[in-house]
Every structure is written in C-alpha cells, then in structure tokens.
Amino acid sequence: MTKILKINGLEKTYKSGSKQLTVLHDVSFEVEKGQTFSIVGPSGSGKTTLLGLAAGLDTPNAGTVELCGHILNTLNEDERAQLRNEEVGFIFQDFQLLPTLTALENVSVPLELQGAKHAATRAKELLQKVGLEDRIHHYPSQLSGGEQQRVAVARAFSNSPSILFADEPTGNLDEETGEKVIQLLFNLNEEAGTTLVIITHDLDLAARTQQILRLKGGKILTNETTAVI
Amino acid sequence: MAWRDAKASRARLLLFMASIILGIAAVVSIQLFSQNLTDNIQRQSKSLMGADFRIDINELPSERAQAIIDSLKPDASEVSFVSMVAFPKNDGTKLVRVRGLQWDFPFYGKLETEPVTAATFYQTLGGALVDATLMLQYNLHPGDSIKIGEISLPIAGALNAIPGNTAVATSVAPLVIIPYRFIESTELLQFGSRKRYEYFFNQPNTNLVLLEERVQPMLEVENADLDTHISTSSRLGRRYDNVGSFLNLTAFIALLLGCVGIASSVNIYIKEKIKAIAVLKCLGASRKQSFLIFLIQIAGIGILGGIIGTAIGVGLQELFPIVLKEFLPFDLTISISAQPIIMGVLLGLVMSVLFALLPLLRTWYVSPLEVLRVNGETSKQSRKASYVAISVIVLFLYAFSYWLLRDWLFALAFIVGIMATFGILSGIAIGTMRLVRTYFPKGAGFTTRQSLLNLFRPNNQTVVLLIAIGLGTFLISTLYFTKDILLDKAEIGETSENANLITIDVQPDQVAEVENTFKANDLPVLDNIPLVTMRVHSLKNESLNKLRTDTTSQIKGWVLSHEFRTTYRSNLIDSEEIIAGEWVPVQKKGDTIQISISENLAKDADVSVGDPIVFNVQGVLMPTLVKSIRKVDWANLQPNFTILFPSGVLENAPQFNVLTTNAPTEASSAKLQRDLVTKFPNVSVIDLRQMFTVVEDILNKVSWIINFMAFFSILTGIIVLIGSVRTSKYQRIKESVLLRTLGAKNKQILTITALEYLFLGILGSLLGILLALVSSLLLAVFVFKEPFTPSLIPFLVFLPGISLLVLGIGLSNIREVLRSSPLGILRKNT
Known part of the structure; x- marks a missing residue:
C-alpha cells in the first residue's frame, strides 16, 4: 500500500521559562493511503503537537515528516500552506469557524484560497451532504454546536483532501450529535477514499479505526492494527 | 481583585493609558504656560511699558493738551514716525520707524543693546540705535552712518529690545532710536506726515x-x-488669553480624541471579559462588585495616565517660550504652579472614567447565564443608564470648555462643533459599513471580500479608526487650507498694472519731480493720489463733545478722534463697489457736498445714506452728506480710502500726494528707492514685495505654532490608531492563523489586511480633507471674505501619507502571524 504519511524520529521541544520541555521524543510511524488512523493518549502526551507537525502546522526540532510525497522539512511556510490547501483537511474540537462568514462562505474558504471557480456550488453540495442545506446562510453564532461541527466537516472535505486530520472532533458535542458527526466522517472517508487521522480520548471511537497509536509522555507506547478492516 | 485582573491585562491597559497621556500633556503644558504668561505680564507690567503711565497723541498737542501734560510733569518724551532711511556704506534704503527719545527712557526694564553701553551713550554722544536684525541684513556695524532725512548720524549700537515691542511688530518697520534733539534737523516732521508724540511718567x-x-x-x-x-498689561493679558484659549481648545481636542480611543478600547476589553464577569457572578459577586473591579482598574489607569501626562506637560511648557519668542514683548520666566498639575491628574481620572462609563455599564447587566452560552448575544444594558452616562459626559465637556473659554456661548459653540464633527465622522463610518454590507461585491475575489468583511465584523474598529484618522487629517488640512487663504489674500498681483511700490508723503511741490524720478528710472506712474487730512466735527448734527459723553451712543471711539486721510476722484477703482446709495462722481455747484464712505466706517460711525457729517479740514468746517456706501477690499494692497470725495471740492485744500509705480525687479525697486531718498528725504516708500515677504514670514511662524498644537492631535490619533488596531489584534491573529491552517499563503493574508487598512486610511483621510475643504470654504466666505482655490497638497501629500501610515500600523499587527508557525499561535490564543 502507498504511504501517505511517514514520520521518522520526530523530536519536539518547547521552551518553558528557562527549561526545555520535550513534548515528543523519537516518534516514528506510517499511515497508509485511505486508512483510518487514531492517536490516543492522556492529556499532555503530545497528541496535538504530533498532529500539528504531521500536518505541517509547525516544524520539528529533529526527524522528518513526509506528507503526500513531500518532505515537509524542505518546504517553506508558503509551500506548506499550499500543500495543506490542496491535500489536507482539518477538523478541530472547538470548530474554528470564521465568525464573520456564513456556513456557505466558511465551507468555500479552502476552494476560494485556491482560486477555484465553482466554490459556492461545491460548498452547497457538501452542506447538503451534512444535512445543512437550509442553514447555508446562517452565521456560526446562529448554529448549534453540532451544526457548527458539521459545517467544519463540510469545510474539511471541500478541497477533496487526500488526508484529513481531526483533533477531538466530538469533544464538544453530546453523544448523539457526536455519533452523527463521526458517521459523517467515516462515510465521506469511504466515498472519497480520504485518509482519516483522528486524535481522541474516546477509546470506542479509536476502536472503529484501522490503526491505533498510543502516546504517553511524548513517546509511542503501542502502534496496533485493529480488527476493523 | 481589580489589581489581580489588571495585572493579567497589563499590556492592553497600558495602551488605554497612552491614549490620554498626550492630551493631558498638551492641556497641562498650555495651562501652565498661560498661567506663567499671566504672572509674567503682571510682574513685568511696568517694564512692559517702561513707565508708570504715558500719554500719546497723533499730532502736535494743542495748547490745552500741552498744559495738561506739563501739569503732570513728564519724565521723558518721544516723537515717532515712519520714514525712509539710507545707509551710505552700501547704498541701502529701508522704511523704518524712527523714535526720537528725550531724556532717560525707559524707567523700568531696559534698552537692550550691543554693545551694552550704547543704551546710554547714544544720547550723550549723539548716535542712533538700529534694530539688530536690520543691521545684520544690511551688514552694518557700530560706527557706520545712517542717513535720516537731512542728517547723518553714526550708529551707536544694535538695538535688541525695548520695553513693549515684539519682534513681529518690528519686522514690518524696524526701529531706529535717535536722541530727540536731532528730530527737527531731519526735517521729516512736515505737514501730512504721520507722527506720534508720547510722554512718559x-x-x-x-x-x-x-x-x-x-x-x-x-x-x-x-x-x-x-x-x-x-491698563496696558491687562489689555495685553486679555490678548494672550485669547491665544491661550485657542491653544487650550486644540489641546482639548487631542484629549477628546484620546478619550474616544479609551471608550473604544474599554468597549472591546469589556466584551472579552463578559465570560469572566459571568463566572464571577456565578460565584456570588454582586453587580456592584463586578462593576467596581473594572471601574477601579480604569480609574487607576486614568490617574497614572494623568500623572505621566502632567509630567510630560511640565517638561513641554519649557518649549513654549522658544516657540512663541517672537510674539512676546518680554522674556518669559517659567515657574510651576500647583493648579494645572492637580487639574492634569484629575482630568486623567475624570475623563477616563467618564468615557469608559458606557462600556463599563455593560458589566452591571451581565447575566451569570453567559457562562453557559457558547456564542450567545451579550446582555443588553439599560437604555436609561446609557442616556444618563452620555448626558454626564456632555455636561462635563461643556463645563470644562466653559472653564477654558469663560464664555458660555463660545463653549456651547465649541461643544456643538465638536459633536457635529464627531457625529459626521461616525455617521459616515456607520453609513459606510451599511453600504459595504448592502452592496457587498459578491463577485469580487476572496481577498477583497474578506478585507471588506473585516470592516463590519463584530468588534470592528471602523468607527473609531475613521474618527481618529478623519479628525487628525481634518485638523492638519484645515490649518493648511487656512494658511493658503491668508497667503493668497496677502499676495500681490505680479502683473505690471499692479502697483508694488507706493511713495507716500509727497508734498505738492515735489509731485512733478517725483514723477520725473520715476520716468528717469523707466518706471511708469500708475497712480497719483491727492490726500487731504480731516477730522469729524459733528455726526448726524450731534457735536463731538456730546457724542463722547453719550453713554448710549453706538459710535466707536476711534471715529471721533481719528485723523482721516481722504481723497477725491470722479471714478471708482477695482477694489470698490457701491452697496448702498448712489455714487456722485462730480460735485454740482450749490449742492451740499456728497461723499461716499466705506462699509466699516458706516457701521462704526452708525451712519447711513442721507446722514450729515461735518468735517474739520485743517480749521475749515465742511458740511457733507453721505450719498453712498462702498464695500472696499482692504486686502487689495493698493491705496484704499474710508472717505471719498467727488471731484470739484477738495482740489484747493492743503494736500499731499501718494504716487505708485510697478518696479519689475528688486534691483530697479532698490535703485528708485535710493534715488527718492537722496532727493526727497521726507518721502517714504512702501515696498509691497518686501512687505509680502514679511507677511509670509509671520504667517509661517503662526502656522508653525498651530502645526505644533495640531501635532498633539495627530500623535494622539496615531496612538489611538495603534491602540485600536492592537486591541483587535488577538481576534485578527486567530483568524489569520485559521486561514493559514486552511492553506492561505502569506501574500493572501497580507493582501486581506493591507486592503482593509488601506480602505480605512484612504476613507478616513479623504473624509478629513473633504471636511477641511468645507470648513475652509466657510472660513473663506464668511471670515476672510476671499475666494477659495484649494491647494492640491492635502490630496497629494496628506492623503497618501496618512493612508500609508495607517497601512503600516495595520500590517505591523499581523507580523507575528507571518513570522511564526500556525500551531504555536493557535495554541497561544485558544
């Protein structure tokens, strides 16, 4: 199988006052194209840092990240931004929608940044898919938490990404809404063949992915394939 | 709690404080300066005049006047007049004011000369003291000679200062002081020349x-x-009080601008604290407690801002004597008084609390439920409370303006003017936001749409930024346009038909020869105007004495004592226009003499068409009737007259003449002046070209002072701008980072921000310039009564300059986003 993400010997340290704080230590793993992959671990284990480095939102102190065939260390910020825009989708725990844009406009943003011509049509289709066709002109403040996260899902898929990173996508949602969002993610993964990388505390959710990476204190505890095929 | 909360938001609160520091500094420095000015004038009252009292008269005193003066036993006297002088050393000529001093004057203060001893020995050894600047201009030194009328005197020294004279006053006609005993031999005190006798006690x-x-x-x-x-020093005090009031108002505008900055920053600050306030209320904090936490913070900032502003103000006032040196008739000693300092600190406290009151009121109405809302609407505050807060602010502003101006009507006009300007600017800002929202260019590119959206986004700074930029630009542009109007007004037409050299005091027997001198220099005689001097004897059949004692009379005092210089002709000139009655060109025999008077004289003398005036023409009483009233353009630098007689009346009266010409170059003008001074020492030449340079120089100095004051407003505007931009920094950064996460390149983020601030900068500065155009046009029409051709400089320099400044400040805000990784900032700000 083709590897869409290759992480090798990743190290990340932050300065905390006068001390150096090592958040990730010698982390290496690979994710296959079209796979569903989860990263689990207690708070402070380095999950979000790992996701940020894998998506090219930050640069490591040591080690390499290869995403969609590009070694991120060799790209500058604008080149990494372009790669994200073309190949990557994001979903955050706190939705991170632009408050001044309507649902439709929020979903259009990645395509607009590419300069795509039919951004609005594509955004409408996606909002229809997530069941928000009658809420397209609403602002984030006029939507419920679940609806906002569905807009975020639609946005994440708007540029037809090869890989989607989701950071605690159900963390702010009730069980029922959370389940709807997860179902949506898996359906879109199936339909479009998008690789899913999910960070979660929810072991049940992790168990539904094909591979689980367990982190603790910035180190990999286990990296196992699940029974899910 | 207030202190703990403030510590966490230290950087933000410091910016609020910066907004008022400059305004306070400006108000305090001007208050201290005004106080010092008043104290100095009172303390130096005697040395300002040089005597305890003086009597002055514009003609040789009558017997009775002389008797009164003699009975008071004067200790010194002088006669002064304007005349041409020549410097044989370099063939230079110059129009100066000659003062012939008798005995030892001044009694208080001193004549400041170089060498110092010249102040005393010029009397005993018989020399002249010549204005120091004039000596520099003509490269003169003590020992060189000066020709005044028929005599030549050695220059004893350079005159640096004499009590009661300002540098600006002497720049028009520099002073030359000579001993009184030489006056007669100058032969300059002839009939018709303007002289002034003064007696000092x-x-x-x-x-x-x-x-x-x-x-x-x-x-x-x-x-x-x-x-x-x-009486002289209190008159002088009043004059400087007016200047002080003007400067105070400019400083007050700077302070107000700072307060707008505070109001806007506190507004956003409180919005961000709503959650924290709701949490406090959940934990049992009362409305009063949560309100007080923020009130105490703002009050603390106000006091601190007041103290820092006052300290800067105290330092700044040291600059004023240097800036205003040329306009002060004395050396200013600076001292520090308590009142302005206490006022500065109190002003900082009151202004910041008052202007923060409206946003602070919101804390009162925050519901504990806010804790549970994710993106809910914030609580609405009571409308009544807002009205009360606004009323208190307006009342305080009015009271403070009244305290500065001491006139309730002016204070009201000032407040209305300020509110109108703020109203127009904020109205246009709100209108613009609505316009952009209504006619949003949906088809425009993503970056353009995103930058336009920023203009009406929640927590936007559009109104505050447009007020700050607009007001700053309005102030500097108005100053610039007004200066232009004044300079245009003084400008002399450079065509050969316009006179630029005026010879005055030409005696009838000299007219032909002066004309010949013009011709010998290849210069035309443009005008030859006869002058006849006269005084008012009775007005509307009321005698002068009766009018003087009539306390209900509307007639201005100067009309009754002025020696009018009148002329006669059968035509009107360019600068005149009949606005009432009928112009009589030639007097018919047998009719009462029908004269024309100027509009200002008609007003000051309270006469209209048909009213009789009797003049005393050198002892002969001449009854006349006002037949017409003329509007005279006095700014037109050509001989204009308040009283105009028709031909056929004054031809045989004792008179002297004014001849004018146009000298195309400075060299030809200088040569003619030399020739005239040599041949006719009594004739004075006014060189309008030189006069214009002096006027321009004075206006430049005045505008420098005004610019100095406008600087406070502009700098405050920039600080408010930085404050406003920084306040919304975190929100902007978060959004930019999100865009970066979704794949936006640096260029796209930069373009979004640049377009937004460029739009704000261009709109704000354009609004300011357009408002300045309107106000300058109103000033030109109603105050200066001049046509107004706006200069392009504000459009070509201020508009791009200020827009780029705003752009620079805006872009500096997102530097952090462009430099660091999205994850780092995303974590820092979530």
Whole structure:
C-alpha cells in the first residue's frame, strides 16, 4: 500500500521559562493511503503537537515528516500552506469557524484560497451532504454546536483532501450529535477514499479505526492494527 | 481583585493609558504656560511699558493738551514716525520707524543693546540705535552712518529690545532710536506726515486708577490718550488669553480624541471579559462588585495616565517660550504652579472614567447565564443608564470648555462643533459599513471580500479608526487650507498694472519731480493720489463733545478722534463697489457736498445714506452728506480710502500726494528707492514685495505654532490608531492563523489586511480633507471674505501619507502571524 504519511524520529521541544520541555521524543510511524488512523493518549502526551507537525502546522526540532510525497522539512511556510490547501483537511474540537462568514462562505474558504471557480456550488453540495442545506446562510453564532461541527466537516472535505486530520472532533458535542458527526466522517472517508487521522480520548471511537497509536509522555507506547478492516 | 485582573491585562491597559497621556500633556503644558504668561505680564507690567503711565497723541498737542501734560510733569518724551532711511556704506534704503527719545527712557526694564553701553551713550554722544536684525541684513556695524532725512548720524549700537515691542511688530518697520534733539534737523516732521508724540511718567506713587478716571476724559477731548501700566498689561493679558484659549481648545481636542480611543478600547476589553464577569457572578459577586473591579482598574489607569501626562506637560511648557519668542514683548520666566498639575491628574481620572462609563455599564447587566452560552448575544444594558452616562459626559465637556473659554456661548459653540464633527465622522463610518454590507461585491475575489468583511465584523474598529484618522487629517488640512487663504489674500498681483511700490508723503511741490524720478528710472506712474487730512466735527448734527459723553451712543471711539486721510476722484477703482446709495462722481455747484464712505466706517460711525457729517479740514468746517456706501477690499494692497470725495471740492485744500509705480525687479525697486531718498528725504516708500515677504514670514511662524498644537492631535490619533488596531489584534491573529491552517499563503493574508487598512486610511483621510475643504470654504466666505482655490497638497501629500501610515500600523499587527508557525499561535490564543 502507498504511504501517505511517514514520520521518522520526530523530536519536539518547547521552551518553558528557562527549561526545555520535550513534548515528543523519537516518534516514528506510517499511515497508509485511505486508512483510518487514531492517536490516543492522556492529556499532555503530545497528541496535538504530533498532529500539528504531521500536518505541517509547525516544524520539528529533529526527524522528518513526509506528507503526500513531500518532505515537509524542505518546504517553506508558503509551500506548506499550499500543500495543506490542496491535500489536507482539518477538523478541530472547538470548530474554528470564521465568525464573520456564513456556513456557505466558511465551507468555500479552502476552494476560494485556491482560486477555484465553482466554490459556492461545491460548498452547497457538501452542506447538503451534512444535512445543512437550509442553514447555508446562517452565521456560526446562529448554529448549534453540532451544526457548527458539521459545517467544519463540510469545510474539511471541500478541497477533496487526500488526508484529513481531526483533533477531538466530538469533544464538544453530546453523544448523539457526536455519533452523527463521526458517521459523517467515516462515510465521506469511504466515498472519497480520504485518509482519516483522528486524535481522541474516546477509546470506542479509536476502536472503529484501522490503526491505533498510543502516546504517553511524548513517546509511542503501542502502534496496533485493529480488527476493523 | 481589580489589581489581580489588571495585572493579567497589563499590556492592553497600558495602551488605554497612552491614549490620554498626550492630551493631558498638551492641556497641562498650555495651562501652565498661560498661567506663567499671566504672572509674567503682571510682574513685568511696568517694564512692559517702561513707565508708570504715558500719554500719546497723533499730532502736535494743542495748547490745552500741552498744559495738561506739563501739569503732570513728564519724565521723558518721544516723537515717532515712519520714514525712509539710507545707509551710505552700501547704498541701502529701508522704511523704518524712527523714535526720537528725550531724556532717560525707559524707567523700568531696559534698552537692550550691543554693545551694552550704547543704551546710554547714544544720547550723550549723539548716535542712533538700529534694530539688530536690520543691521545684520544690511551688514552694518557700530560706527557706520545712517542717513535720516537731512542728517547723518553714526550708529551707536544694535538695538535688541525695548520695553513693549515684539519682534513681529518690528519686522514690518524696524526701529531706529535717535536722541530727540536731532528730530527737527531731519526735517521729516512736515505737514501730512504721520507722527506720534508720547510722554512718559516715572511716578510710582501716583494713584493710577484715580488719574485715569480724572485725566483721561480731559485728554480725550484733545485727541490724546492716557495709558497706565496696569491698563496696558491687562489689555495685553486679555490678548494672550485669547491665544491661550485657542491653544487650550486644540489641546482639548487631542484629549477628546484620546478619550474616544479609551471608550473604544474599554468597549472591546469589556466584551472579552463578559465570560469572566459571568463566572464571577456565578460565584456570588454582586453587580456592584463586578462593576467596581473594572471601574477601579480604569480609574487607576486614568490617574497614572494623568500623572505621566502632567509630567510630560511640565517638561513641554519649557518649549513654549522658544516657540512663541517672537510674539512676546518680554522674556518669559517659567515657574510651576500647583493648579494645572492637580487639574492634569484629575482630568486623567475624570475623563477616563467618564468615557469608559458606557462600556463599563455593560458589566452591571451581565447575566451569570453567559457562562453557559457558547456564542450567545451579550446582555443588553439599560437604555436609561446609557442616556444618563452620555448626558454626564456632555455636561462635563461643556463645563470644562466653559472653564477654558469663560464664555458660555463660545463653549456651547465649541461643544456643538465638536459633536457635529464627531457625529459626521461616525455617521459616515456607520453609513459606510451599511453600504459595504448592502452592496457587498459578491463577485469580487476572496481577498477583497474578506478585507471588506473585516470592516463590519463584530468588534470592528471602523468607527473609531475613521474618527481618529478623519479628525487628525481634518485638523492638519484645515490649518493648511487656512494658511493658503491668508497667503493668497496677502499676495500681490505680479502683473505690471499692479502697483508694488507706493511713495507716500509727497508734498505738492515735489509731485512733478517725483514723477520725473520715476520716468528717469523707466518706471511708469500708475497712480497719483491727492490726500487731504480731516477730522469729524459733528455726526448726524450731534457735536463731538456730546457724542463722547453719550453713554448710549453706538459710535466707536476711534471715529471721533481719528485723523482721516481722504481723497477725491470722479471714478471708482477695482477694489470698490457701491452697496448702498448712489455714487456722485462730480460735485454740482450749490449742492451740499456728497461723499461716499466705506462699509466699516458706516457701521462704526452708525451712519447711513442721507446722514450729515461735518468735517474739520485743517480749521475749515465742511458740511457733507453721505450719498453712498462702498464695500472696499482692504486686502487689495493698493491705496484704499474710508472717505471719498467727488471731484470739484477738495482740489484747493492743503494736500499731499501718494504716487505708485510697478518696479519689475528688486534691483530697479532698490535703485528708485535710493534715488527718492537722496532727493526727497521726507518721502517714504512702501515696498509691497518686501512687505509680502514679511507677511509670509509671520504667517509661517503662526502656522508653525498651530502645526505644533495640531501635532498633539495627530500623535494622539496615531496612538489611538495603534491602540485600536492592537486591541483587535488577538481576534485578527486567530483568524489569520485559521486561514493559514486552511492553506492561505502569506501574500493572501497580507493582501486581506493591507486592503482593509488601506480602505480605512484612504476613507478616513479623504473624509478629513473633504471636511477641511468645507470648513475652509466657510472660513473663506464668511471670515476672510476671499475666494477659495484649494491647494492640491492635502490630496497629494496628506492623503497618501496618512493612508500609508495607517497601512503600516495595520500590517505591523499581523507580523507575528507571518513570522511564526500556525500551531504555536493557535495554541497561544485558544
């Protein structure tokens, strides 16, 4: 199988006052194209840092990240931004929608940044898919938490990404809404063949992915394939 | 709790404080300066006049006047007049004011000369003291000679200062002081020349109030005037009070601008604290407690801002004597008084609390439920409470303006003016936001749409930024346009038909020869105007004495004592226009003499068409009737007259002439002046070209001072701008980072921000310039009564300059986003 993400010997340290704080230590793993992959671990284990480095939102102190065939260390910020825009989708725990844009406009943003011509049509289709066709002109403040996260899902898929990173996508949602969002993610993964990388505390959710990476204190505890095929 | 919360938001609160520091500094420095000015004038009252009191008269005193003066025993006297002088060393000529001093004057203060001893020996050795700047201009040194009329005197020294004279006053006609005994031999005191006799008294024990009460009415009848050092200094004090009020208002505008900055920053600050306040209320904090937490913070900032601003103000006032040196007739000693300092600190406290009151009120109405809302609407505050807060602010502003201006009507006009300007600017800002929202260019590119969205996004700074940018630009552009109007007004037409050299005091027997001198220099005689001097004898059949004692009379005092210089001709000139009655070009025999008077004289003398005036023409009484009233353009630098006689009346009266010409170059003008001074020492030449340079120089100095004050407003505007931009920094950064996460390149983020601030900068500065155009047009039409051709400089320099400045400040805000990784900032700000 083709590897869409290759992480090798990743190290990340932050300065905390006068001390150096090592958040990730010698982390290496690979994710296959079209796979569903989860990263689990207690708070402070380095999950979000790992996701940020894998998506090219930050640069490591040591080690390499290869995403969609590009070694991120060799790209500058604008080149990494372009790669994200073309190949990557994001979903955050706190939705991170632009408050001044309507649902439709929020979903259009990645395509607009590419300069795509039919951004609005594509955004409408996606909002229809997530069941928000009658809420397209609403602002984030006029939507419920679940609806906002569905807009975020639609946005994440708007540029037809090869890989989607989701950071605690159900963390702010009730069980029922959370389940709807997860179902949506898996359906879109199936339909479009998008690789899913999910960070979660929810072991049940992790168990539904094909591979689980367990982190603790910035180190990999286990990296196992699940029974899910 | 207030302190703990403030510590966490230290950087933000410091920016609020910066907004008012400059305004306070400006108000305090000007208050201290005004106070010092008043104190100095009072303390130096005697040395400002150089005597305890003086009597002055514009003609040789009558017998009765002389008797009154003699009975008071003057200690010194002088006669002064304007005349041409020549410097044989380099063939230079110059129009100067000659003062012939008798005995030892001044009694207080001193003549400042170089060498110092010249102040005393010029009298004994018989030399002239010549204005120091004039000596520099003509490269003169002590020992060189100066030709005044028919005599030549050695220059004893350079005159640096004499009590009661300002540098600006002497720049028009520099001073030359000579001993009184030489005056007669100059032969310059001939018929027709304008002279002034002054008598100085060194009588410290005289009751000046009583003296003025008793002697002034007697002297007035004889056309003389008595001034005591007290009345002169209080008049001077009032004059500088007006200047002080103007400067104070400019400083006050800077302070107001800072307060708008505070209001806007606190507004956003409180919005961000709503959650924290709701949490406090959940934990049991009362409305009063949560309100007080933020009130105490703002009050603390206000006091601290007041203290820092006051300290800067104290330092700044040291600059004022340097800036205003040329306009002050004395050396200013700076001292620090308590009142402005206390006022500065209090002003910081009151202004910041008042302007923060509206947003602070919101804390009162925050519901604990806010804790549970994710993106809910914030609580609405009571409308009544807002109205009360606004009323308190307006009342305070009015009270403070009244305190500065001491006139309730001016204070009201100022407040209305300020509110109108703020209203127009904020109205246009709100209108713009609505316009952008309504006609949003949906088809425009993503970056353009995103930058336009930023203009009406929640927590936007559009209104505050447009007010700050607009007001700053409005102030500097108005100053620039006004300066232009004034300079245009003084400008002389450079065509050969316009006179630029005026010779005055030409005696009838000299006219032909002066004309020949013009011709010998290849210069045309443009005008030859006869002048006849006269005084008013009776107005509307009321005698002068009766009018002087009539307390209900509307007639201005100067009309009754002025020596009018009139002329006669059968045509009107360019600068005149009949606005009432009918112009009579030639007097018909047998009719009463029908004259034309200027609009200002008609107003000051309270006469209209058909009213009789009797003139005293050198002893002969001449009854006349006002047949027409003329509007005269006095700014037109050509000989204009308040009283105009028709031809056929004054031809045989004792008269002298004014001849004008146009000298195309400075060299030809200088040569003619030399020739005239050599041949006709009594004739004075006014060089309008030189006069224009002097006027321009004075206006430049005035505008420098005004610019200095505008600087406070502009700098405050920039600080408010930085404050406003920084306040919304975190929100902007978060959004930019999100865009970066979704794949936006640096260029796209930069373009979004650049377009937004460029739009704000261009709109704000354009609004300011357009408002300045309107106000300058109103000033031109109603105050200066001049046509107004706006300069392009504000459009070509201020508009791009200010827009780029705003752009720079805006872009500096997102530097952090462009430099660091999205994850780092995303974590820091979530």
